[in-house]
Amino acid sequence: MSEPIIRVSALNKIYEGGFQALKQIDLDIQRGEIFALLGPNGAGKTTLISVICGLVNATSGQVVVDGFDNQADYREARSRIGLVPQELTNEAFETVWNTVNFSRGLFGKPPDPEHIERVLKSLTLWDKRHNRLITLSGGMKRRVLIAKALSHEPRILFLDEPTAGVDVGLRREMWDVVRQLRESGVTIILTTHYIEEAEEMADRIGVINNGEIVLVEDKAALMRKLGSKQLALHLHEPLDSVPLALAAYDLQLAANGSELIYTYDASRTGGAEGQESSTISALLADVEAAGLVFKDLHTRQSSLEDIFVDLVKER
């Protein structure tokens, strides 16, 4: 695997007044991925982004952006990052073109009308380039925020709650825009408190709660775990070990030997094949043939929501 594009090490942030908003954060962001940072209100998402972007100073720890320390080499590090904030701030009477063009200048980059044209076209803002921001729809305004953040050709784009408070249609539109950006080679980090959004968009998901990263995992791996379902058989008599006759099912014993647990892929139980359903029938037949008697059975399945709630509750 190539060097991470962002490396965050042992990062702490204590605000004036003593509140610790980030606790010993270690996090690598891989080149070209979409990383979703998921967490409840007040978890520390905005603080973490602000520290990585160099807008808020860390109390201790280090952030390296594409090989540049974001303190010692602030300009180099910052120039690689585009930040899409939650809200558009007071440029209501400016035109789209001027706003985006001006943003590029803030990074000390020479004007490049061709780049701005490409960005506006890719975000379908080209026809609106002479419009004042105040005349744009909510969706267009969000696109302008993205265009501003891309004006200086960053390799990394942070989106802070890109779809907070927007309707379903606009949310889908934003997701498409983000996917296209990733295809163009931009690494994307988005914060969200919508589990659905993380599920839909991310290659990897990180969960932050109370200033701590409590989980970082590949979405696919996470979904596989979530997609798994368990069948528990409550036995009449507890067992010391799983009978050899049942070895093929890879069963586990739980509750001091009084429960036999079978874990399977829930996504395969439905549909025409019903592969797992027939395995379960075979398992039950084999359990009976092995002379085991069970008094009850139940199944359970967790969702991303459950895992998230558990993670957040535990702390």
Ligand SMILES: Nc1ncnc2c1ncn2[C@@H]1O[C@H](COP(=O)(O)OP(=O)(O)OP(=O)(O)O)[C@@H](O)[C@H]1O
């Ligand atoms: N300037 C500040 N001074 C003191 N405390 C702050 C400051 N900024 C944020 N905090 C506190 O730090 C914690 C994390 O805030 P942060 O905005 O990073 O959370 P968040 O995960 O982005 O939340 P949200 O989803 O609500 O935007 C909160 O408890 C907040 O009150």
